[in-house]
Amino acid sequence: MATMRRVVQSSVSTSDATTTSYGGLTSCKAADIVISDQFPAGLRVLVVDDDITCLKILEQMLHRCRYHVTTCPQAKVALNLLRERKGDVYMPDMDGYKLLEHVGLEMDLHIHLFSIKTFVMSADGSTRAVMKGIRHGACDYLIKPIREEELKNIWQHVVRKKWNENKELDSGSLDDTDQHKRGHDDAEYASSVNDATDTSLKPLKKRSNSKEEDDGEIDNDDPSIKETTLELHQQFVSAVNQLGIDKAVPKRILELMNVPGLTREMLPAICRFGSSPCESDIYGLFLLFDFTLLSDLVKSIAPHPTFMQKFRLYLKRISGVAQQGGIANPLCGPVEANVKIALAASGQIPPQTLAALHAELLVVAMDQPALLQATPQGPKCIQVDHGVAFVQHLVKANPVAPNTSHNPLHLLKMLLQGSDHGPLVTLVRQDPNGNMLIDLLQQQQQLQKPQQRSTVSELRRSINVQPSCHVVPSQSSASFQAGNSPVSVTQNGSYSRTAVIDYSLISSQSNCPSLNTGQVSDAFLVVTYPLLLFLPSVSSCSVNADSCASQQVQTSSMTFKASRLLPGFVHSTSNIPDPYGSTKSGDLLNQEPFNDLGYINKGTCLPPTLAMERFFSENIGTRVKQEPSMEFGDNAKVGIPMLQQQFPPNDLMSKVNPVKLLVSLSRNTVNILIIHGWASTRHLVYGGNT
Amino acid sequence: MDLVQLQRQFVDYKTSLYHEGFLDEQFTQLQELQDENNPDFVVEVVSLFFEDSERLLNELARALEQQSIDYKRIDAHVHQLKGSSSSIGAQRVQKVCIAFRNYCEEQNVEGCLKCLQQVRHEYSLVKTKLESLFQLEQQILTAGGSIPIFSRVTKLLKGIYLLSSLSLYHIFSV
Numbered sequence: 001m002a003t004m005r006r007v008v009q010s011s012v013s014t015s016d017a018t019t020t021s022y023g024g025l026t027s028c029k030a031a032d033i034v035i036s037d038q039f040p041a042g043l044r045v046l047v048v049d050d051d052i053t054c055l056k057i058l059e060q061m062l063h064r065c066r067y068h069v070t071t072c073p074q075a076k077v078a079l080n081l082l083r084e085r086k087g088d089v090y091m092p093d094m095d096g097y098k099l100l101e102h103v104g105l106e107m108d109l110h111i112h113l114f115s116i117k118t119f120v121m122s123a124d125g126s127t128r129a130v131m132k133g134i135r136h137g138a139c140d141y142l143i144k145p146i147r148e149e150e151l152k153n154i155w156q157h158v159v160r161k162k163w164n165e166n167k168e169l170d171s172g173s174l175d176d177t178d179q180h181k182r183g184h185d186d187a188e189y190a191s192s193v194n195d196a197t198d199t200s201l202k203p204l205k206k207r208s209n210s211k212e213e214d215d216g217e218i219d220n221d222d223p224s225i226k227e228t229t230l231e232l233h234q235q236f237v238s239a240v241n242q243l244g245i246d247k248a249v250p251k252r253i254l255e256l257m258n259v260p261g262l263t264r265e266m267l268p269a270i271c272r273f274g275s276s277p278c279e280s281d282i283y284g285l286f287l288l289f290d291f292t293l294l295s296d297l298v299k300s301i302a303p304h305p306t307f308m309q310k311f312r313l314y315l316k317r318i319s320g321v322a323q324q325g326g327i328a329n330p331l332c333g334p335v336e337a338n339v340k341i342a343l344a345a346s347g348q349i350p351p352q353t354l355a356a357l358h359a360e361l362l363v364v365a366m367d368q369p370a371l372l373q374a375t376p377q378g379p380k381c382i383q384v385d386h387g388v389a390f391v392q393h394l395v396k397a398n399p400v401a402p403n404t405s406h407n408p409l410h411l412l413k414m415l416l417q418g419s420d421h422g423p424l425v426t427l428v429r430q431d432p433n434g435n436m437l438i439d440l441l442q443q444q445q446q447l448q449k450p451q452q453r454s455t456v457s458e459l460r461r462s463i464n465v466q467p468s469c470h471v472v473p474s475q476s477s478a479s480f481q482a483g484n485s486p487v488s489v490t491q492n493g494s495y496s497r498t499a500v501i502d503y504s505l506i507s508s509q510s511n512c513p514s515l516n517t518g519q520v521s522d523a524f525l526v527v528t529y530p531l532l533l534f535l536p537s538v539s540s541c542s543v544n545a546d547s548c549a550s551q552q553v554q555t556s557s558m559t560f561k562a563s564r565l566l567p568g569f570v571h572s573t574s575n576i577p578d579p580y581g582s583t584k585s586g587d588l589l590n591q592e593p594f595n596d597l598g599y600i601n602k603g604t605c606l607p608p609t610l611a612m613e614r615f616f617s618e619n620i621g622t623r624v625k626q627e628p629s630m631e632f633g634d635n636a637k638v639g640i641p642m643l644q645q646q647f648p649p650n651d652l653m654s655k656v657n658p659v660k661l662l663v664s665l666s667r668n669t670v671n672i673l674i675i676h677g678w679a680s681t682r683h684l685v686y687g688g689n690t
Numbered sequence: 691m692d693l694v695q696l697q698r699q700f701v702d703y704k705t706s707l708y709h710e711g712f713l714d715e716q717f718t719q720l721q722e723l724q725d726e727n728n729p730d731f732v733v734e735v736v737s738l739f740f741e742d743s744e745r746l747l748n749e750l751a752r753a754l755e756q757q758s759i760d761y762k763r764i765d766a767h768v769h770q771l772k773g774s775s776s777s778i779g780a781q782r783v784q785k786v787c788i789a790f791r792n793y794c795e796e797q798n799v800e801g802c803l804k805c806l807q808q809v810r811h812e813y814s815l816v817k818t819k820l821e822s823l824f825q826l827e828q829q830i831l832t833a834g835g836s837i838p839i840f841s842r843v844t845k846l847l848k849g850i851y852l853l854s855s856l857s858l859y860h861i862f863s864v
Contacts, residue, residue, distance in 0.1 A: 050770065051742065051770050051773050051774045051777075052738050052742060053735060053738045053739040053742050053774040053777055053778065054773055054774055054777045056734065056735050056738055057720065057723070057735055057777050057778075060723045060728060060731055060735075061723060063727075064723060064725075122773070123769060123770075123772045123773030123776055124769060144773045144776050144777055145716045145719075145773075145776040145777040145778075145779070146777070147716075147719060148719060148722075148723070
C-alpha cells in the first residue's frame with residue numbers, strides 16, 4: 001500500500017543555537033529545558049512517499065511550518081539518507097512498513113536519542129492499517145489527505161518524548177511515567193481510532209496515536225520481532241565466533257549468516273546487546289558522568305526503566321544461554337539503584353568482583369565473567385560471552401579534586417555479547433589541575449596480572465586508584481604497552497583486557513596542553529570491549545579539540561561504530577562549551593549513525609581519547625563492522641561503546657582529539673554497552689541532508 | 691471580456707466545481723499553500739497528479755487485462771490513486787477509488803472493470819475542469835488582475851448566509 005512514512009528528526013545544532021530549533025532543546029536536568037524561540041522551526045523532517053503528488057504537497061506544507069524538509073520517493077533512498085550513506089543500500093524493494101521496521105530496528109537508539117519520530121501517512125484509514133503502522137513503531141498515524149494543521153503539531157511528539165525522559169530522570173519514578181504514558185496512549189488510541197471508514201467523504205483528520213517509541217517500554221507486544229532478532233543475533237554470534245575475531249568482517253559475517261535480505265547495515269543492530277528492538281537502546285548507551293553529578297547519574301541510571309528492564313531481560317535470556325554465566329544473574333541486582341549502591345552492588349557482585357571500595361578511591365571493578373571463562377572454543381564461546389558484565393564502582397579518589405566529596409558509585413553493567421573480549425573498564429580521572437591522573441594505572445598493573453584468560457573464573461579487577469597519581473605519558477605508555485601485550489586477541493576469543501587499559505591515554509594529558517581541565521575532576525571510564533567510555537564532563541573545561549591528536553584518530557584504521565546514545569540521562573553541563581560540537585557534527589553525522597553514538601564531552605576529550613586510541617589500536621582484534629558512525633553532542637558526556645576491535649597501534653602519546661577519537665572509534669562497530677549520557681539532541685546532528 | 695467579468699466567471703466556475711463535488715476543501719488547502727515563494731505551486735502539484743494518475747490508470751488497465759489478475763497489485767495502485775486524488779481534493783475520483791478497492795477485495799473482476807471505467811471518466815472530467823480553471827486564472831493574470839481568493843469568498847458567502855438565516859430566525863421567534 002502506498003504508505004508514507006515521515007521521519008521527524010530533531011535537528012541538532014551544535015554551536016548555533018539559533019539555527020535549528022529543536023537543537024535548542026537541551027535537557028540537563030529535567031527542569032532545565034531550554035527551547036529556543038524558533039522552536040519548532042527547523043525540525044528536520046524526512047518524508048517518504050511513493051506518491052509524488054503527495055510528496056510535493058507535504059513538502060510545501062512542511063516548508064510552511066518552517067521545518068527542514070527532505071523528500072524522498074523511495075524507501076531505499078530514504079533509509080540511506082537516514083544513514084547518511086548514499087546509494088549503498090542493498091535492500092530489495094522496500095515498502096513503507098519495511099522501512100519503518102528498519103528504521104526502528106536500526107535506529108532504535110537514535111530514535112530515542114534524537115527523538116526521531118516516525119509517522120505513517122496513508123490514505124488507508126482502516127483500523128487494521130493503523131494497527132500495523134503502530135506495531136511497526138510509528139509514532140503516529142496520519143490519514144491522507146494530510147492537513148497542514150496536523151503537520152504543525154508533529155513536533156510535539158518529539159518534544160514530549162524528551163520531556164518525558166527528563167521527567168523520568170528526575171523523578172526516578174519511571175514506572176509511573178511509563179504507565180501514564182501507556183495509559184494515555186491507549187486511551188487516545190481507543191478514542192481516535194474509530195475511524196476512518198472509507199466511506200467518509202471528508203478527509204479524515206483522525207489520528208491514532210500509537211504508543212510512542214518509548215524507551216522505557218519493553219516491547220512485550222512484539223515477540224515476533226524479538227524472536228527474529230534473537231535468532232539473528234545468535235546467528236551473528238556464531239558467525240563471528242566461527243570466523244574468529246580477526247576475521248570477523250561484515251562481509252564474511254554476512255556470508256556465514258546467510259540470511260537473505262541481510263545487509264551490512266543491519267549487522268550492528270543484530271550484534272548489539274539486546275535481541276529485540278526494544279532492547280536496542282541499551283546498545284550503545286554511553287555512560288558519561290561527571291563526578292559532580294555522579295550521584296545523579298547513578299540515580300538516573302538505576303531507575304531507568306529501559307536500561308534496567310532491558311538489561312534484566314537480556315540477562316535472563318542470556319543466562320539461559322551461558323552456562324557459566326553465573327555472573328549474569330548477580331548483575332541484575334545491582335543495577336537497582338542508588339549511589340550507595342555501589343556497596344550494595346558489590347555485595348551482590350560475586351566475590352571476585354570488586355575489591356576495594358574505598359570511599360576516596362576510584363575503583364574500577366571489572367568483571368569479566370563467563371567471557372573469560374570460556375576458553376575460546378567454538379560457538380560455545382560466544383554464548384558464554386553473553387555473561388559478561390561488569391560492575392564498576394567508582395569512587396572519587398582524588399582529594400584534590402573539588403568534587404571528591406561525592407562518593408559516587410557507579411554501577412555499570414554490561415552485558416556484552418558475542419565478543420570475546422571482556423569489558424575492560426578503566427577509570428581515568430583528571431584532576432582540576434589538568435593533570436590526568438592515571439588513576440587506573442594501578443589498575444592496569446593489577447590487570448596485567450590476571451590475564452589468565454584460560455581460567456574459567458572471571459577476570460575481575462578492582463582497581464584502586466591512588467589519589468593524585470600523576471601519570472607521565474611516557475611512563476604510562478610504557479606500562480600500558482606492557483600491559484597490552486597479553487591482550488592480544490586470539491581467534492578463540494580470549495580477550496585481552498588489560499590491553500584496554502590504556503591509561504597511557506590518560507597520561508596523554510601532558511601531551512595535550514591545550515586541554516584545559518579547569519575544573520572538577522573529571523573522570524572518564526573507559527571500558528573496553530564492550531567498551532564503555534566514560535568521559536566525565538568537565539564542567540568548564542574548554543578543550544581545544546584540534547590540538548589533540550586528531551591525526552591519530554583519523555589515521556586510525558579502526559572503524560568503529562559509535563553506539564547510539566541513550567538520551568535517557570542527562571547530566572547537564574550546559575555551561576560547558578562545546579569545542580567539538582560544531583566541528584564535529586558535520587563529520588560525525590555522515591557516519592553510519594546507527595549503533596554507535598558517542599557524545600563527546602569536551603572536557604574529557606584528551607585523556608579518554610588517547611586511552612581509547614591506544615586501547616583500540618592495540619587491543620582490538622577485528623573490526624567487525626566497518627561503518628563509521630558517530631554522533632556526539634557537544635556538552636554531552638561522551639561514551640563510546642566499543643566492540644572488541646583491533647585497532648592499529650597508534651601513537652598513544654600524542655594528544656588525541658577526543659572528538660576525533662570518537663570519530664575514529666565510531667568507525668568500528670561497537671557493541672556497546674551502556675551509555676548513559678547527556679542526550680541533548682541539540683548536539684546531535686543526525687544525518688539527513690537538508 | 692473585461693477583467694471583472696473574468697474574475698466573476700472564475701469565482702462562479704470554481705464554486706460550481708465545489709458544489710458538484712469535483713473539488714473539495716483539500717483543494718482550498720492547496721491554494722493556501724501557494725505563496726510568493728512558490729507561485730505556481732498548485733499548477734505544479736496538479737500537473738504531477740495528472741501524470742501520476744495517467745500512469746496509474748494505464749497500469750490498472752494492464753493489470754486487469756491479465757489472465758490471472760493480481761488483485762494486490764491493483765489494490766496498491768488504486769490505493770495510491772486514492773491517496774493522490776484526496777491530496778489534491780479530487781473528491782469524485784477519490785470516491786470511485788473507494789468503491790474500486792472494495793471490488794478488489796472481493797476480487798470481483800467485473801466490478802473492477804466497471805470501476806476502472808468510472809475512474810477514468812471522473813479523472814478526465816476533473817482534468818478538464820481543472821485545466822479550464824487554470825486557463826481562466828491565466829487569463830485574469832494576463833489581463834492584469836488578481837485571482838480572487840476563493841476562501842475569502844466562500845467565507846464571505848457563508849457569513850452572509852448565516853447572517854441571513856439568523857435574522858430570519860429572529861424574525862420568526864419574535
